[in-house]
Amino acid sequence: MQTKFSCWMTEKYWIGELTKSLYRGKAFTNISLNCKKWRKDLFGSPGHGSYAEVTGKFFDRKVLRRTLKFAEPYKKSIVLAFTFLIITSVIQIAIPAINRRAIDFHIMPSYVELTNTSYIEKYSLETYIVRLENGKVLIRRPALSREISAELEREKAFGTAKYILTKDVIPGKEDFFIRASNGLFAVEQNKINILSKPQIIQIRREDIREVYKLATLLVILLFLSFLFSFLQGYTLQYVTQKVMYDMRMVITKHLLNLPLSYFDKNPTGRLVTRATNDVSAIAEMLSSVLIHLIKDFIVIIGVVIIMTKMNLKLTLLVLTVAPILLVVTIIFRVKVRNAFRKVRAKLAQLNAFLQESISGIRIIQIFNLENVVKNKFRGYNKELFDANIEQLYVFATFRPIIDFLRAITVALIIWIGGGEVIRNMLTFGSLVAFLSYIDMLFQPIMEFSEKYNIMQSAMAAGDRIFELLDEPIEPKGKGLRKEIVGKVEFKNVWLAYDSENWVLKDISFVVNPGETLAIVGPTGAGKTSLISAIFGFYPYQKGQILIDDIPLEEYDLDHLRSQMGLVLQDVFIFSGELKKNITLYNAQIDEERVIEAAKNVYAHTFIERLENGYSTLLGERGASLSVGERQLLSFARALAFNPKILVLDEATANVDSYTEKLIQQAVKKILKGRTSIVIAHRLSTIKDADKIIVIYDGKIVEEGTHESLIEKQGMYYHLYLLQFARTSNS
Numbered sequence: 001m002q003t004k005f006s007c008w009m010t011e012k013y014w015i016g017e018l019t020k021s022l023y024r025g026k027a028f029t030n031i032s033l034n035c036k037k038w039r040k041d042l043f044g045s046p047g048h049g050s051y052a053e054v055t056g057k058f059f060d061r062k063v064l065r066r067t068l069k070f071a072e073p074y075k076k077s078i079v080l081a082f083t084f085l086i087i088t089s090v091i092q093i094a095i096p097a098i099n100r101r102a103i104d105f106h107i108m109p110s111y112v113e114l115t116n117t118s119y120i121e122k123y124s125l126e127t128y129i130v131r132l133e134n135g136k137v138l139i140r141r142p143a144l145s146r147e148i149s150a151e152l153e154r155e156k157a158f159g160t161a162k163y164i165l166t167k168d169v170i171p172g173k174e175d176f177f178i179r180a181s182n183g184l185f186a187v188e189q190n191k192i193n194i195l196s197k198p199q200i201i202q203i204r205r206e207d208i209r210e211v212y213k214l215a216t217l218l219v220i221l222l223f224l225s226f227l228f229s230f231l232q233g234y235t236l237q238y239v240t241q242k243v244m245y246d247m248r249m250v251i252t253k254h255l256l257n258l259p260l261s262y263f264d265k266n267p268t269g270r271l272v273t274r275a276t277n278d279v280s281a282i283a284e285m286l287s288s289v290l291i292h293l294i295k296d297f298i299v300i301i302g303v304v305i306i307m308t309k310m311n312l313k314l315t316l317l318v319l320t321v322a323p324i325l326l327v328v329t330i331i332f333r334v335k336v337r338n339a340f341r342k343v344r345a346k347l348a349q350l351n352a353f354l355q356e357s358i359s360g361i362r363i364i365q366i367f368n369l370e371n372v373v374k375n376k377f378r379g380y381n382k383e384l385f386d387a388n389i390e391q392l393y394v395f396a397t398f399r400p401i402i403d404f405l406r407a408i409t410v411a412l413i414i415w416i417g418g419g420e421v422i423r424n425m426l427t428f429g430s431l432v433a434f435l436s437y438i439d440m441l442f443q444p445i446m447e448f449s450e451k452y453n454i455m456q457s458a459m460a461a462g463d464r465i466f467e468l469l470d471e472p473i474e475p476k477g478k479g480l481r482k483e484i485v486g487k488v489e490f491k492n493v494w495l496a497y498d499s500e501n502w503v504l505k506d507i508s509f510v511v512n513p514g515e516t517l518a519i520v521g522p523t524g525a526g527k528t529s530l531i532s533a534i535f536g537f538y539p540y541q542k543g544q545i546l547i548d549d550i551p552l553e554e555y556d557l558d559h560l561r562s563q564m565g566l567v568l569q570d571v572f573i574f575s576g577e578l579k580k581n582i583t584l585y586n587a588q589i590d591e592e593r594v595i596e597a598a599k600n601v602y603a604h605t606f607i608e609r610l611e612n613g614y615s616t617l618l619g620e621r622g623a624s625l626s627v628g629e630r631q632l633l634s635f636a637r638a639l640a641f642n643p644k645i646l647v648l649d650e651a652t653a654n655v656d657s658y659t660e661k662l663i664q665q666a667v668k669k670i671l672k673g674r675t676s677i678v679i680a681h682r683l684s685t686i687k688d689a690d691k692i693i694v695i696y697d698g699k700i701v702e703e704g705t706h707e708s709l710i711e712k713q714g715m716y717y718h719l720y721l722l723q724f725a726r727t728s729n730s
Contacts, residue, residue: 060459060462060463062466063459063462063463063466064459064462066462066466067243067282067285067286067462070243070246070247070250071239071243071286073242073246074239074242074243077235077238077239078236078239080231080235081231081232081235081236081239081291082291082294084228084229084231084232084235085232085291085294085295085298086298087224087228088225088228088229088232088295089295089298089299089302090302091221091222091224091225091228092225092299092440093299093302093303093306093440094221095218095221095222095436096432096433096436096437096440097306097433098214098217098218098221099218099429099432099433099436100427100429100430100432100433101142101214101429102210102211102214102215102429103427103428103429103432104142104427104428104429104430105140105142105143105210105429106207106208106210106211106214107207107211107429108162108427108428108429109162109163109164109189110140110141110142110143110164111130111138111139111140111141111162111163111164111165111186112138112139112141112158112159112160112161112162112163112424113136113137113138113139113158113159113161113163114129114137114138114139114152114157114158114159115156115157115158115159116152116155116157117137119152119155119157120137123148125139125144125148128140128143128144130165130180130181130182130184130186131180131181132178132179132180132181132186133178133179133180134178136178138163138165138180138186139158141158141424141427142427142429146309146310146311146312149425150425153423153424153425158424161188161189161190162188162189163186163187163188163189164186164187164189164192164203164204164207165180165182165184165185165186165206166184166185166187166203166204166205166206167184167185167205167206168185168202168203168205169185170195170199170202170203173195173199176188176191187203192204232291236286236287236291237287239286240283240286240287241283243282243283243286244279244280244282244283247279247282247465248275248276248279250469251274251275251279251465251468251469252275254468254469254471254473255271255274255275255468257473257474257476258471258473258474259472259473259474259537259538259539260474260532260537260538261497261538262471264497267355269351269355271468274464274465274468277461278461278462278464278465279461279465281454281457281458281460281461281462282458282461282462282465284454284457284458285454285455285457285458285459288451288454289451289454289455289458292447292451293451296443296444299440299444300440300441300444303437303440303441304319304441306437307434307437310430310433310434311417311420311426311430311434313416313420314413314416314417314420314426314434317409317412317413317416318409318413318434318438318441321405321408321409324405325402325405325445328398328401328402328405329445329448332394332398332448332449332452333452335394336391336394336395336398336449336452336453336456337456339387339390339391339394340391340453340456340457342387342390342391343384343387343388343390343391344460345387346380346383346384346387347384349380349383349384350377350380350381350383350384353376353377353380354377357373357377395449395453398449399446399449402442402445402446403446405442406438406439406442406446409438409442410435410438413431413434413435413438414431414435417430417431417434418431474536474557475536475539475553475557476556476557476558477536477552477553477554477555477556477557477560478553478554478555478556479555479556480550480554480555480556481555481556481559482548482555483563483644484547484548484560484563484644484645485513485548485644486513486514486548486644486645486674486675487510487511487512487513487546487547487548487549487675488510488511488517488534488545488546488547488645488675488677489509489510489511489544489545489546489547489549490507490508490509490510490530490533490543490544490545490546491508491543491544491545491546492506492507492508492542492543492544493506493507493508493533493540493542493543493544493545494506494507494540494541494542494543495529495533495538495539495540495541496541497538502698503526503529503698504526504529504530504533504540504698505697505698505699506543506699507526507530507543507695507698507699507700508543508700509691509693509700509703511675511677511691512675513644513675514673514674514675515675515676515690515691516671516675516676516677516678516686516688516689516690516691517676517677517678517689517690517691517692517693518677518678518679518680518686518689518691518692518693519677519678519679519692519693519695520679520680520686520692520693520694520695520716520719521694521695521696521715522696522719525695525696525697525698526695526697526698527649527679527695528649528679529698530695531566531647531649531677531679533545534564534645534647534677535561535564535566535647536552536557536560536561547560547645562641563643563644563645564643564644564645564646564647565638565639565641565643565645565646565647566638566646566647566649567631567634567635567637567638567646567647567648567649568634568649569649571622571630571631571633571634572621573618573621573622573625573630573633574618575617575618575619575620576617576618577614577615577616577617577618578607578610578613578614578615578616578617578618578633579591579594579614579615581618581622581633581637582594582597582598582633582636582637582640583640584637584641586641589640589641591614593640594614594636594640595614597636597637597639597640598614598632598636600636600639600666600669600670601632601635601636601639601662601663601666601669601670602632602662602663602665602666603629603632603633603635603636606629606632626659627659628658628659628662628663629659631659631663632659632662632663632666635663635666635667635670638670639669639670643674644674644675645674645675645676645677646670646671646674646675646676646677647676647677647678647679648667648676648677648678648679648680649679668688686706687706688706689705689706690705691703691704691705692704692705692706692709692716694709694714694715694716694719696715701714701715702714702715702716
């Protein structure tokens with residue numbers, strides 16, 4: 001027997017028909033794979049839909065402000081981390097200054113002759129001078145301000161000889177030493193050079209002691225820097241983790257309260273990403289960018305101030321590189337933003353195609369499309385590879401350019417600064433400190449590319465997160481909480497998922513407590529939409545739905561749903577213990593009640609056959625269970641909750657005859673004493689219903705009992721005959 005396939009068929013229909021045909025033992029022939037439109041629809045352009053996400057700005061004030069609101073409860077910890085940050089920054093800035101003092105005051109000779117003593121009174125230099133017994137006056141040049149030192153140098157007030165002061169006189173070398181007014185002895189540097197190493201150490205004992213003190217101070221500062229960096233990092237990471245925790249809780253809570261219509265328009269993968277990857281991107285910004293940007297700002301300001309005080313000329317020379325850096329940074333921002341967006345677009349395209357392919361794996365394997373999918377994936381993968389290489393090129397270019405500009409700056413400082421050292425316009429320690437400060441200035445710029453990438457990802461992630469959080473939650477009704485009896489009434493109900501296409505049109509019926517209503521009709525007639533309206537999953541636009549003669553909107557929707565049960569054809573099984581899939585973690589349902597419910601729906605037998613019985617661990621979606629077993633489990637779940645209103649949505653459409661018989665027997669038990677609404681393709685399951693309504697194109701076209709509808713020989717009659725004929729053929 002040949003089975004024909006049309007290109008307009010939906011995937012769900014294909015799978016259903018293929019499964020039915022295989023089950024009946026019929027062969028597939030003349031399956032044409034030349035349907036170009038179908039291939040284009042299935043594999044043509046992934047990524048253009050919900051997964052093609054737009055990347056945000058580098059800096060979005062609104063996103064940042066809303067993100068920081070999550071950090072408000074942890075203000076004290078943030079202030080503490082900021083305090084540690086300031087201390088660390090001050091220590092970092094202080095270290096080159098300490099090195100400078102060690103070099104200028106204790107390693108290099110710090111005293112020179114002041115040839116013109118008139119400047120002593122003019123500039124109040126008495127505290128910086130030492131008078132020798134031979135009439136010369138020595139001045140400690142590194143202690144002078146830059147302006148005074150430069151003025152004295154221009155006036156040629158300094159001698160060329162450099163001196164060191166010491167307490168000790170070397171025996172036999174007394175003529176090298178000149179007594180000073182402060183009780184010390186002065187010795188010229190060129191005379192020290194001819195002394196032995198032990199003699200030099202003896203003469204410079206005080207300087208060596210001071211160097212040791214400064215070295216000890218450096219070690220202490222480095223330890224404190226490590227300690228405060230650790231405390232700052234730990235405190236900041238603690239705040240970041242708390243923000244991540246809170247943000248994920250808020251996102252999850254919001255997701256759980258969104259209407260089903262939102263989930264219809266947004267794939268699961270995208271929503272999971274909001275609470276995982278996007279939150280992690282925000283956290284990385286908080287821990288790796290924001291606080292460090294503040295630190296970089298403090299360090300840069302502090303360094304520029306110190307450099308200006310040390311030598312304005314060299315500072316201006318360093319700052320001349322700033323315009324070039326600004327231009328390079330602007331170009332980089334434009335290039336990396338474009339590259340980043342391209343990578344994200346290609347990645348979204350690849351993700352969408354991969355998800356689509358995995359979701360449709362049965363169709364792919366049945367139609368031998370593995371090579372088609374593989375080749376298509378290779379193309380998208382190559383596009384992503386090329387986009388990543390383009391982004392890599394941008395990043396790989398930026399860092400060497402900054403390194404080159406830094407090297408040029410260092411070379412200029414050594415050239416010009418070295419000349420000033422030779423001309424005694426700058427101390428050697430100041431030059432060394434300048435070079436250290438240049439590294440501090442360039443370090444944030446060199447890290448800018450990485451921070452820019454993190455910041456851009458975080459802004460895009462934040463934009464998506466807050467777009468989700470801005471979605472209005474599902475209305476929960478006006479708060480009426482009462483035990484219902486189970487009467488359901490529709491009065492002229494109209495429902496549309498959009499403003500134009502009505503899926504329910506003027507629906508009216510009444511189901512009294514304890515009655516069973518059966519709903520039949522072709523696919524797409526509106527049966528499932530009707531059930532969704534009863535549960536309040538989708539708002540109806542016209543008419544009224546009454547539960548116990550009270551409008552649906554008056555109830556507390558959560559409390560109302562707790563008294564209603566729903567068994568779907570596509571049963572969802574959670575990972576975990578089997579009994580938890582019956583109780584759904586409701587502490588009021590004990591194990592005895594679980595077993596009783598399972599026995600009533602004939603699920604107890606197959607559960608007992610499992611290795612661990614009711615404690616059996618089920619995998620994702622209950623993959624280890626058959627379709628029929630999952631269906632029976634869903635019946636046990638519904639019965640355990642003892643709902644006043646029970647809805648069976650095509651509950652026996654995908655099970656074998658034996659399981660269907662078990663379910664039909666179970667249905668009779670669970671329908672007893674409660675209001676029930678049954679949707680089924682197999683009309684044999686609803687013969688005993690108190691009332692049957694036939695829906696076509698969103699309207700009720702027939703209504704009555706099984707016998708009365710058969711007598712009318714209308715749509716129900718023809719559906720019944722068609723199904724009876726199929727059953728006979730099978």
